[in-house]
Amino acid sequence: MNKISERQIYFFLACIAPVAKLIVMPARLAGYCGNDLWLPALFQFAVQSLAVFCALLLAKRGKSLYDLLADRTGTIFAKIVVLLVGAFLLFAGILPLLEQKLFVQGVFYDTLPSILSFAPFFLFLAYLCSKPLASYGRVFDLLAPIALVGLAGVLLFSVGNADYGAILPVGASGARGLLKGTAYSFAWFYDSALLLMMLGKFDYKKGMAWKGAVCYLAGGAAVVFFLVVFYGIFGGTAVNQFFAFTKTSKYFSGFTVLGRVDYLFIFLLSLASSFYTALPVSGAIESIVQAFGQKKYLPTLLSVFLAAGYFLLTYLLDFRFGDVMRAIAEQAFYLFPAFALLLPPLLLFLLIGGKHETA
Amino acid sequence: MKLHKFLKTVPMKLYLILLAVILFSFFSNDFGLVDIQKTAIILAAGVDKTEEGFSLTSQIAVPKGSDRAQGGTSSVNITTQGETVSDCVTALFGKTGWVPKLVFCDLIVLGEEAAKEDVISYLNYFLRNEYMPDNCLLAVCEGKAEKLITSTSAIDDASSLAIEKLFSDAAEKSGKVMTNTLKDFAIDYYDVGKSSYLPYVKMSPQKGAIPGGDSVGSGSAGGSGGSGGSESEEQIYTAEETALFAEGKMVGKLPAEQTLALSLLEGNVLAGTFNAKEKGKPVTLTVVRNSGGVSLDMKGAPTAKLTVDVTCRLCCRGTTAPIEDISSDAVSPEILEDAKNVLKGYIEGLWNTCKEAKCDVLELKRKLYRSSLKKYEEWEEFLLTSVRPDISADVKSMK
Numbered sequence: 152m153n154k155i156s157e158r159q160i161y162f163f164l165a166c167i168a169p170v171a172k173l174i175v176m177p178a179r180l181a182g183y184c185g186n187d188l189w190l191p192a193l194f195q196f197a198v199q200s201l202a203v204f205c206a207l208l209l210a211k212r213g214k215s216l217y218d219l220l221a222d223r224t225g226t227i228f229a230k231i232v233v234l235l236v237g238a239f240l241l242f243a244g245i246l247p248l249l250e251q252k253l254f255v256q257g258v259f260y261d262t263l264p265s266i267l268s269f270a271p272f273f274l275f276l277a278y279l280c281s282k283p284l285a286s287y288g289r290v291f292d293l294l295a296p297i298a299l300v301g302l303a304g305v306l307l308f309s310v311g312n313a314d315y316g317a318i319l320p321v322g323a324s325g326a327r328g329l330l331k332g333t334a335y336s337f338a339w340f341y342d343s344a345l346l347l348m349m350l351g352k353f354d355y356k357k358g359m360a361w362k363g364a365v366c367y368l369a370g371g372a373a374v375v376f377f378l379v380v381f382y383g384i385f386g387g388t389a390v391n392q393f394f395a396f397t398k399t400s401k402y403f404s405g406f407t408v409l410g411r412v413d414y415l416f417i418f419l420l421s422l423a424s425s426f427y428t429a430l431p432v433s434g435a436i437e438s439i440v441q442a443f444g445q446k447k448y449l450p451t452l453l454s455v456f457l458a459a460g461y462f463l464l465t466y467l468l469d470f471r472f473g474d475v476m477r478a479i480a481e482q483a484f485y486l487f488p489a490f491a492l493l494l495p496p497l498l499l500f501l502l503i504g505g506k507h508e509t510a
Numbered sequence: 511m512k513l514h515k516f517l518k519t520v521p522m523k524l525y526l527i528l529l530a531v532i533l534f535s536f537f538s539n540d541f542g543l544v545d546i547q548k549t550a551i552i553l554a555a556g557v558d559k560t561e562e563g564f565s566l567t568s569q570i571a572v573p574k575g576s577d578r579a580q581g582g583t584s585s586v587n588i589t590t591q592g593e594t595v596s597d598c599v600t601a602l603f604g605k606t607g608w609v610p611k612l613v614f615c616d617l618i619v620l621g622e623e624a625a626k627e628d629v630i631s632y633l634n635y636f637l638r639n640e641y642m643p644d645n646c647l648l649a650v651c652e653g654k655a656e657k658l659i660t661s662t663s664a665i666d667d668a669s670s671l672a673i674e675k676l677f678s679d680a681a682e683k684s685g686k687v688m689t690n691t692l693k694d695f696a697i698d699y700y701d702v703g704k705s706s707y708l709p710y711v712k713m714s715p716q717k718g719a720i721p722g723g724d725s726v727g728s729g730s731a732g733g734s735g736g737s738g739g740s741e742s743e744e745q746i747y748t749a750e751e752t753a754l755f756a757e758g759k760m761v762g763k764l765p766a767e768q769t770l771a772l773s774l775l776e777g778n779v780l781a782g783t784f785n786a787k788e789k790g791k792p793v794t795l796t797v798v799r800n801s802g803g804v805s806l807d808m809k810g811a812p813t814a815k816l817t818v819d820v821t822c823r824l825c826c827r828g829t830t831a832p833i834e835d836i837s838s839d840a841v842s843p844e845i846l847e848d849a850k851n852v853l854k855g856y857i858e859g860l861w862n863t864c865k866e867a868k869c870d871v872l873e874l875k876r877k878l879y880r881s882s883l884k885k886y887e888e889w890e891e892f893l894l895t896s897v898r899p900d901i902s903a904d905v906k907s908m909k
Contacts, residue, residue, distance in 0.1 A: 257640050275533070293526050319880040387700030388693065391637060402645055402693075404679075422530055 155288035155353040160346075161366045162295035163287075164203060168342045169370035170298050170420055171427045173396040174250045176339045177381045179480070181389035184324035184332035186317060188389070189378040191332035195340045196371025198492060200364040202343035205495035206350075207360040209502065215351030217441035219502060230442045236347055237438025239490045241457070243341045244431030245464065246479050249472050251428045252465055254421065258397045266469055272425070273462040279429045280454035284437045285352040290426055298423035302373060304416030306380065308400035313383025337487035338480035341431075342367065344491045347498075348434035396420050432457050550608035553585060554670030556655025557595065557632055558621035564632055565591045566598030567656040568610070569670045585668040587660045595635040612642040617670050618692065619711065620648070621655035628758035630699055637696055644693040647677050650753040650760060651711040664716035664744035673711060676749045685773035685782030685797070686766065688752045695755075702879045702886070703870035704757045707764070707772070709749040716744040754869040762867030764860060771856035772871070774818045775802040783825055784856075786849035792828035793845050797821070798908055806877045808885055812897040814874055816857050822849070823908040841907035853903040861899045870894055 172192070180188035212219060216236065220229035252269045260268065324332070377396070384399050385392050392398050400413035436453045443449070468475050556567040567589045590601035602610050618636065620629060636642045651658040663672035675681070677689040690708050698706035750766035764772060773779050779800040785792050799821035807813045823839035841849070864871055875893055879886040889896075 275529070289522050290526070293523065316880050320883045323883055385693070386697040388637070388696045393640075401643075422533060425533065 153285055153288065155285055155291070155349060157353065157356045157359055159288040159291040160207075160349075160353055160359070160363060162291040164342065164363050165366035165370040166295040166298040166302075167291060167423055167427055168345075168367065169374045170302065170396075170423045171247055171250075172339050172374050173302075173377060173420070174247075174254055174424065175393050175395075175476070176336060177378055177395035178390055178393050179476070180332050180336055180378065181382060181385075181392075183335055184328035185387070186319070186382055187322060187324040187329055188332065188382055189318065189375050190321075190329055191336050192371070192378055193375050194333055195336055196368060196374065199340045199343060200367045200371065202492050202495045203346060203367045204360045204364040205499045206343045206346040207355070207363045208499055209347070209495065210350050210353060210355040210359070212502075213351065213354055215441050216347050216438075216498075218351065219498070223501060233438045233442050236344060236490060236494070237435040237442075239486060240341070240344060240348065240431040240434040240438070242479070242483075243338070243344070243487065243490075244428070244435070244461075246338055246476065247424075247428045247431070248461055248465065249468065249475055251424060253472055254394050254397070254424075258394050258417070258421075266466055269465070270462065273458045273465075275425070276429050276432060276461065277454045277458035279426070280432045280436055280457065281451040282433075283352075283450070284349060284433050287349075287426075287430070287433065288353075294423045294426055297419045301416045301419030301423060302377070302396075305396050305400045305413060305420065306373075306377065308403040308406075308413045308416075309380050309384065312399075312402040313380045314386065315379065315383045317383050317386045318379055334484050335480050337484045337491075338476075341487055341491040343495050345430055345434050347495065348437045432461070548607075548609055550602060550606060550610045552610055552612050552615045553668060554617040554619065554659060554673070555612075555615055556619040556621065556651075556659040557624050558654050558656055559624040559627060560591055562591060563593035564595055564598055564624070565589055565656060566595055566602070567659040568602055569659050569668055570608070571614070571668075585670075589656055589660075595632045599635075612636070612639060615642060615646055617647045617649065617674055619655040619658055619673070620650045620708070622650060622653055622760070624655070625650045625708075625753065625755075625760035629755070629760075630696070630758045633692065633696070636692055642692075644696070645691045647674060648690050648692050648695050649673070649677075649709045649711050649749065652713070658711060658713055658747075661713055661745045662743065664746050669745070669747075673747050673749075676711070676747060677709065680781075682773075682778060683780040683782065685770040685779035685784075687749045688764075688769055688772055699755075699758055701876055702890075703873055703875040705870040705873075706755045707871050708753045708755065708760075710751040710753040710763055711747055711749045712751070713745040713747050716746050754864065754867050754871055756867060756869040761869050762863055764863055767856045768860040768863055771818075771853070771860040774800055774820065774853065775804055775816060775857065775860075775872070777802045779820075784849070784852065786845050786852050788827075788842065788845045788848065793824065794826040794828075795822040795841060795845070795849055795905075796825040798823055804872045804874070804877070806874055806881070806897070807900075808878065808882070808889075812889065812893060813900050814861075814872065814897050815900045816861065816872070816902070818853055818857065818903045819906075820849075820853065820904065821906045821908055839908050841905075846905050846907060849905040850903045853905065854901055857901050857903065858899070861901070865894065868894060 176192075177188065180191060184191060209216075209219065214222070217229050217233045220232055251272070255269055255272070322329070377399075381392070381395050381399055382389050384402065397417050400416070401411065403413065406413070432454070435457065436450055439453060440450060550568065551571040552568045553571050554569040558565045558567070567587055569585050569587050572584050572586050588602060588606065590598040590605065592598040592601055599610050602608070618633070624632070636646075637644065658673070659669055661669050663669045666672035666675070676687055681687050682689050687709050688707055690706065695706050695708065698704070750769060752764040752769045752772065753760050754762040754764060767784075770779070770782065770784060773782070774797075777800055779797045782797045783794050784797070785794050787793065797820050800819065802818040805815045805817075807815060822841060824841050824845070827835075870876075874897060875886070875890070878889060878893060
């Protein structure tokens with residue numbers, strides 16, 4: 152089977168993972184900590200890059216998460232952990248899915264469309280998730296320049312309209328605001344957990360762990376810069392600006408002559424984020440495949456079943472995005488650091504012990 | 511079999527590109543096509559206060575048919591009432607069957623009475639509306655907004671289009687008008703200073719127009735279901751005055767010269783003009799370069815430094831002049847000295863008006879907040895009343 156290459160992993164970390172943080176997260180962060188919105192994001196990227204570092208180190212043995220655990224702890228425990236990670240990814244995937252739905256309905260339609268307008272997305276989801284996780288490698292290759300050009304274009308049209316003084320004074324939201332911003336933004340940071348499910352799908356190359364962490368930090372720097380620009384443009388009203396990356400560029404003065412050419416870049420970013428939305432579901436399917444073994448039609452059946460389940464969920468939660476977001480990002484926020492921050496170093500610790508034992 | 515073989519040779523990239531194209535088309539919403547038979551494309555909205563709540567006058571673009579010779583924009587004005595602005599918009603749908611579409615709304619005019627209340631109490635409808643462009647222009651008008659919106663413009667088919675011309679980039683650079691948008695007004699409102707400004711629009715009858723006559727190119731129709739009809743007399747509009755807002759309420763008005771002073775302080779002016787005197791005779795100067803700023807010095811007693819730097823050329827004398835004088839752009843030292851005093855006077859007037867209105871349109875609180883949170887907390891209450899101005903104007907001649 153084809154494997155994800157080293158380059159493709161870097162592309163994912165530097166270009167694709169950051170895009171999903173540009174839809175609802177900026178407005179939520181502005182709500183939690185106002186002009187300090189960039190500080191929790193900076194913290195999240197810093198700690199998440201450490202988790203990415205650990206997750207990439209786990210790839211040194213070239214084994215999947217299940218195999219790594221089974222070697223060390225036995226198959227039952229391995230199954231439990233892998234399935235828990237899969238369940239977590241399914242849970243984590245709800246927020247980006249609803250974000251994507253609201254984003255499509257809010258930005259590409261000028262009156263509220265029916266939920267059926269978004270329904271074809273689930274066909275795309277079912278198709279993409281029926282493919283092996285390793286096939287994302289080619290997707291990363293294609294999406295990385297798309298996401299890069301999209302973000303660069305949006306930033307190009309936005310930077311001139313920002314009042315950068317708006318982020319001053321630093322720390323105005325106080326310790327409470329910063330803590331709230333940090334805790335409630337965990338829901339957008341689970342890229343290391345996605346990497347855990349990709350273990351065994353790529354070969355570890357020398358220096359890959361730190362290079363991957365640096366790539367993730369580079370993507371994070373772009374997001375943090377975007378947050379500064381975002382707050383510079385909207386100031387105190389930033390909390391009201393959902394779908395952030397579609398909003399910042401529209402004030403470019405040249406558009407009176409050119410028309411909204413920034414939509415081309417917005418389309419590129421939305422394309423990249425559509426694929427990112429499917430990643431947690433693919434990760435969850437991979438976890439089941441790892442736990443119960445590769446069966447011929449299992450991934451296809453699971454992808455259809457999960458896409459249908461997500462469609463039903465989207466239908467049931469159609470007008471309850473606020474509640475869902477509060478439930479996931481504010482009430483169950485601790486699940487995210489547990490799986491995305493603590494699990495990779497814990498596994499590394501466990502497996503370092505294992506290495507000594509086998510040696 | 512052959513087909514299967516062919517499909518195997520098609521690279522994955524092509525599938526993905528095809529998928530991207532399909533997704534692009536899917537997300538494009540038919541590239542924004544609008545069924546104009548079912549939609550009320552609102553060009554401008556006017557909000558007035560009524561006893562029950564609000565009245566909203568919507569200027570709606572209507573198709574002109576196939577008569578290409580006529581051209582221009584045809585519009586109809588409809589006034590609706592309700593307890594909230596949202597009620598008014600819903601009533602518009604109820605009265606016409608058109609789905610109100612605010613995505614092309616480029617102007618919101620507030621009636622003078624409505625502006626004396628906290629305007630966010632009704633502007634919040636537009637801020638909440640995801641389909642409303644928040645960079646639409648915002649203005650206050652003398653009297654009722656309904657009267658302004660339903661008036662017949664002497665210069666354009668629709669009154670809103672004529673008013674928007676007053677807010678063009680060129681007009682703003684002339685220093686004669688201070689424009690503002692919904693977004694920027696809201697940012698100022700929710701900022702520490704809670705102060706902002708809006709252009710103040712007045713209308714006056716165009717001399718020579720025939721009252722009730724059929725004016726060429728006028729496409730405004732009377733309001734259906736609303737109070738008051740259209741003004742049949744052709745009107746021209748001005749927005750040289752600027753309304754000051756504090757905590758969302760209109761608290762004062764800057765006359766034309768103070769509007770120019772505010773523009774100069776923001777460094778906006780290019781090709782704007784103002785008058786000075788030479789030997790008691792009027793001289794018009796054109797600003798060719800302008801920089802300005804307001805800074806706050808908190809060492810000792812708080813001082814606001816208001817600085818305007820202007821380079822100008824002679825534009826016109828109010829007296830006869832020899833050809834040698836006409837061929838020169840240079841400004842004499844006497845005029846420069848007077849121009850400096852004129853600008854200082856304008857800025858001083860601006861300062862006094864703002865102070866009287868307790869309006870922080872010069873953003874002193876914002877400056878203090880950004881530079882020192884501690885000092886801001888100390889001075890928050892008293893800053894506007896205790897700060898002293900230090901005004902300097904430098905006028906240079908173009909060489």
